[in-house]
Amino acid sequence: MSRSWSGEAKPLPPNLDLEVDMAALKTKICGVDRRTVSLSCPDCHCVLREIREGNIKRYRCRTGHAYSRLSLAEQQRTLVEDSLCTSLRALEEYASSYENSSPATIMRVTRTSNEN
Numbered sequence: 825m826s827r828s829w830s831g832e833a834k835p836l837p838p839n840l841d842l843e844v845d846m847a848a849l850k851t852k853i854c855g856v857d858r859r860t861v862s863l864s865c866p867d868c869h870c871v872l873r874e875i876r877e878g879n880i881k882r883y884r885c886r887t888g889h890a891y892s893r894l895s896l897a898e899q900q901r902t903l904v905e906d907s908l909c910t911s912l913r914a915l916e917e918y919a920s921s922y923e924n925s926s927p928a929t930i931m932r933v934t935r936t937s938n939e940n
């Protein structure tokens with residue numbers, strides 16, 4: 825049992841000891857298959873570990889960020905979208921900086937930047 829702010833007794837969540845062991849990165853957890861995967865944490869970029877309990881896959885990093893398959897996919901999608909928006913904005917700003925330049929000026933700037 826635990827107590828809420830109002831003092832009301834609440835039952836502990838099921839598998840709380842399992843969650844604590846996973847957060848502590850214990851290498852041996854009974855009934856749970858863990859392995860390092862070639863994915864990075866969307867929040868801190870640490871290596872993720874995949875945790876399998878039957879058909880359920882979850883992911884955790886060393887920092888403690890935790891994801892389901894769905895929440896990891898959503899975070900990855902957000903990162904890709906943010907990265908594409910940043911790239912598009914940079915390309916638009918690059919293009920607008922030469923908007924009123926002559927082709928000769930653009931060629932000279934491009935040639936100079938390629939030499940460096």
Ligand SMILES: [Zn+2]
Pocket residue numbers: 865866867868869870885886887888889
């Ligand atoms: Zn993380």
